[in-house]
Amino acid sequence: MGAIPTKDPVTARPDFISPQLAAAMSHPTRVHAMSVLLERSASPRQVAEAIDERLNNVTYHINQLLKLGCIELVRTERVRGGRVIEHFYRATKRLYFDDEAWQTLNEKERLDLVGVSLRIISRDINEAMAAGTFFGDDNAHLCRLPMIVDPEGWEEISDVIERTTEALFEVEERVAERASDGSPADIHAKVELMQFRSPPFERGGPPRDD
Numbered sequence: 165m166g167a168i169p170t171k172d173p174v175t176a177r178p179d180f181i182s183p184q185l186a187a188a189m190s191h192p193t194r195v196h197a198m199s200v201l202l203e204r205s206a207s208p209r210q211v212a213e214a215i216d217e218r219l220n221n222v223t224y225h226i227n228q229l230l231k232l233g234c235i236e237l238v239r240t241e242r243v244r245g246g247r248v249i250e251h252f253y254r255a256t257k258r259l260y261f262d263d264e265a266w267q268t269l270n271e272k273e274r275l276d277l278v279g280v281s282l283r284i285i286s287r288d289i290n291e292a293m294a295a296g297t298f299f300g301d302d303n304a305h306l307c308r309l310p311m312i313v314d315p316e317g318w319e320e321i322s323d324v325i326e327r328t329t330e331a332l333f334e335v336e337e338r339v340a341e342r343a344s345d346g347s348p349a350d351i352h353a354k355v356e357l358m359q360f361r362s363p364p365f366e367r368g369g370p371p372r373d374d
Contacts, residue, residue: 177186182252188234189350190273192280193217193225198234199284201255205238226253285356292354310365318361325359 188194200206206214212222229235235253243250269277292298313321318345332355343349 187299188232190269190279191225191228192276193221194229195277195280196226196284197222197229198255198257199251201229201235202258205252205348207241207250209251212323220324229253288356310362312365321359325357330356 181340188198193215197211200211200214208223208226209219211217212219216221226235230237231251234255234257236256237251238254239252241250242248248371266274287334289298298304311317311321339349
């Protein structure tokens with residue numbers, strides 16, 4: 165997994181080496197906060213509501229993300245009759261690590277990051293199902309593919325995932341180019357990719373088509 169600095173998080177491509185992002189993503193609350201701020205600008209209060217976390221805890225981690233250069237202040241608004249100034253932030257880096265950045269995390273940090281990422285994916289799916297958008301057209305895709313492979317096959321799967329990820333960044337770039345020419349981008353999409361080693365299959369392994 166790598167990092168992507170940009171003024172436009174939607175069309176960013178990876179730089180891949182980012183100790184700052186590795187440090188930022190070493191706490192699950194920061195991962196949750198970044199997932200919100202990648203999709204929209206929000207205040208610490210709104211982030212806290214979105215991830216169901218205490219405001220003072222979220223505010224602390226928002227400040228850490230700001231110091232690490234992973235988010236930026238985009239505007240302020242007066243609330244509560246003008247007595248309070250609310251700060252709104254957006255992400256300037258993606259939640260993406262390459263192998264070198266991943267190696268900077270210890271085992272607990274990796275487990276925390278994987279755990280919170282899976283919760284975010286689950287939230288994404290639940291929100292889409294509840295809103296009725298998951299099957300919004302015929303192009304939605306869901307694939308679960310248990311496989312038994314050798315070491316070479318495992319590396320080939322990794323290569324497929326990496327090429328697919330790169331191709332997705334290229335899609336974003338082309339969308340951004342068309343948008344600059346006046347073609348609107350108004351389809352909100354999420355792509356979730358996973359590859360992991362499984363415990364041995366029971367009852368003879370995964371089903372086959374032969």
